[in-house]
Amino acid sequence: MSSLSPAKANPASAPVHPAPLRIGLIGFGCVGQGIYDILLRLPEFGAEVRRIAVKNPLKARTLPAEHFTYHADELLADPDLDVLIEVIDDANEAFRLVSAALRQGRRVVTANKAMVANHLPELVALQQNHGGTLLYEAAVCGSIPIVRTLDAYFGQEPLRSVSGIFNGSSNYVLTRMGTDGSDYAPALAEAQAKGFAETDPTLDMAAFDPRSKAVILAAHAYGVLLSPAQVLNLGIEHISATDIAYAAVESQKIKVVAGLYLLPDGQLTVLVTPQLVSRESPLYGVDEEFNGVVIEAEFAGTQFLRGRGAGGYPTGSAVLADLAALRGDFRYAYAKLRATPLAYTTDLELEIYLRTDNETLLDQLGFTDITEEADEDGYIVGYVPLDALLQHRDALRKAGAFVARTGNVRPAPAHSAASQELQAVSS
Numbered sequence: 001m002s003s004l005s006p007a008k009a010n011p012a013s014a015p016v017h018p019a020p021l022r023i024g025l026i027g028f029g030c031v032g033q034g035i036y037d038i039l040l041r042l043p044e045f046g047a048e049v050r051r052i053a054v055k056n057p058l059k060a061r062t063l064p065a066e067h068f069t070y071h072a073d074e075l076l077a078d079p080d081l082d083v084l085i086e087v088i089d090d091a092n093e094a095f096r097l098v099s100a101a102l103r104q105g106r107r108v109v110t111a112n113k114a115m116v117a118n119h120l121p122e123l124v125a126l127q128q129n130h131g132g133t134l135l136y137e138a139a140v141c142g143s144i145p146i147v148r149t150l151d152a153y154f155g156q157e158p159l160r161s162v163s164g165i166f167n168g169s170s171n172y173v174l175t176r177m178g179t180d181g182s183d184y185a186p187a188l189a190e191a192q193a194k195g196f197a198e199t200d201p202t203l204d205m206a207a208f209d210p211r212s213k214a215v216i217l218a219a220h221a222y223g224v225l226l227s228p229a230q231v232l233n234l235g236i237e238h239i240s241a242t243d244i245a246y247a248a249v250e251s252q253k254i255k256v257v258a259g260l261y262l263l264p265d266g267q268l269t270v271l272v273t274p275q276l277v278s279r280e281s282p283l284y285g286v287d288e289e290f291n292g293v294v295i296e297a298e299f300a301g302t303q304f305l306r307g308r309g310a311g312g313y314p315t316g317s318a319v320l321a322d323l324a325a326l327r328g329d330f331r332y333a334y335a336k337l338r339a340t341p342l343a344y345t346t347d348l349e350l351e352i353y354l355r356t357d358n359e360t361l362l363d364q365l366g367f368t369d370i371t372e373e374a375d376e377d378g379y380i381v382g383y384v385p386l387d388a389l390l391q392h393r394d395a396l397r398k399a400g401a402f403v404a405r406t407g408n409v410r411p412a413p414a415h416s417a418a419s420q421e422l423q424a425v426s427s
């Protein structure tokens with residue numbers, strides 16, 4: 001018989017339809033509604049939202065009130081739910097709920113990057129100790145499958161850098177300001193109306209949100225568990241047409257770039273700041289609420305992932321992928337967490353553009369090298385110790401416009417016998 005003849009029907013090889021996943025959904029805002037709608041549109045996926053917990057009894061919703069409970073703990077106590085999806089906007093309450101669920105050995109999907117970044121060591125330990133699973137693809141860069149890519153595909157390969165645009169709202173605001181000449185406030189209002197921004201938009205605009213995402217990726221890409229406070233995050237609240245025009249003179253754009261850089265001495269550094277991005281960078285064309293991630297891998301070379309970074313449906317798409325992964329018993333390998341941990345350093349200098357009239361701050365930052373100064377526009381360009389930026393970040397946040405000139409870092413002078421510049425960024 002030819003080996004190409006059709007296989008006889010064999011009951012053992014007939015397609016097996018998985019049992020429907022019974023889901024408890026905690027939070028029914030932008031993302032909660034997004035995943036709910038997606039599951040309704042995909043009946044063949046075989047998942048059913050059995051119970052939904054919400055907070056505000058007065059809010060107008062797309063479903064009748066009898067669909068909701070106002071006590072998320074009831075879902076934790078319900079043994080008939082196979083998976084809990086946590087998509088609320090309160091990181092502390094999210095941790096209480098998710099850690100309680102993991103203590104029961106349950107399967108949980110979350111989109112809450114602040115919660116994951118603040119508690120990653122505990123969340124990993126809870127999974128190990130109680131056998132549950134937590135997946136959080138939706139927490140980082142919306143619909144881009146970056147956590148899975150770093151954890152599973154690049155779990156063994158050394159990475160030189162992982163850098164990109166990790167926040168949709170600030171990217172949307174910068175795009176409106178840069179292309180339409182929009183002012184900051186109406187652009188931010190648009191990002192909020194479209195469901196991209198956090199409930200407290202300071203988290204987006206002051207780059208706390210992309211910092212949480214960078215902290216999560218540091219664990220998967222490098223096996224380094226950071227506390228968010230260790231990472232410099234500066235935002236775009238004071239970026240104005242003056243700064244956008246400065247960038248445009250050299251055909252560059254200002255983007256909020258999160259960078260995780262393996263330095264030539266084998267240490268890791270991470271920073272999240274506005275940065276000048278040149279036309280040659282893959283990040284240059286990442287506009288609106290899109291995110292983009294550039295991976296510089298030892299053997300694979302450069303890879304670039306781009307996709308919608310915010311919004312109910314793109315984020316719901318990542319939750320859907322996590323549900324499918326849970327059904328296949330997927331867990332993060334955290335392979336690099338098991339290796340000897342890399343050291344983390346901020347003992348570096350960063351080339352910055354700063355437009356401020358705060359003379360005290362300029363003195364405190366201790367520029368080691370000034371390469372450009374324009375009194376009439378009130379900006380200064382030069383190298384500053386990263387530790388000084390970390391120390392004075394609260395003052396910097398209020399002081400004026402801050403942009404990393406290139407994202408290049410170099411060793412702080414005391415440690416820079418060779419003083420060569422460390423090319424640590426993709427632009």
Ligand SMILES: NC(=O)c1ccc[n+]([C@@H]2O[C@H](COP(=O)([O-])OP(=O)(O)OC[C@H]3O[C@@H](n4cnc5c(N)ncnc54)[C@H](O)[C@@H]3O)[C@@H](O)[C@H]2O)c1
Pocket residue numbers: 026027028029030031032053054055056072087088089090093111112113138139142195196197198199309310311312315
């Ligand atoms: N919006 C996005 O594009 C996006 C993308 C990725 C991740 N996220 C994350 O997803 C989560 C939800 O974001 P969102 O945009 O849907 O926010 P949202 O404000 O639209 O919805 C959150 C909802 O959670 C409810 N809530 C708060 N505490 C609750 C509790 N204890 N029990 C039940 N409900 C509670 C709030 O009342 C609100 O309706 C956040 O962690 C956010 O960071 C959002």
Ligand SMILES: N[C@@H](CCO)C(=O)O
Pocket residue numbers: 139140141142166167168169170196197198204209309310311
């Ligand atoms: N507020 C976030 C949502 C996606 O994580 C953003 O704008 O990127």
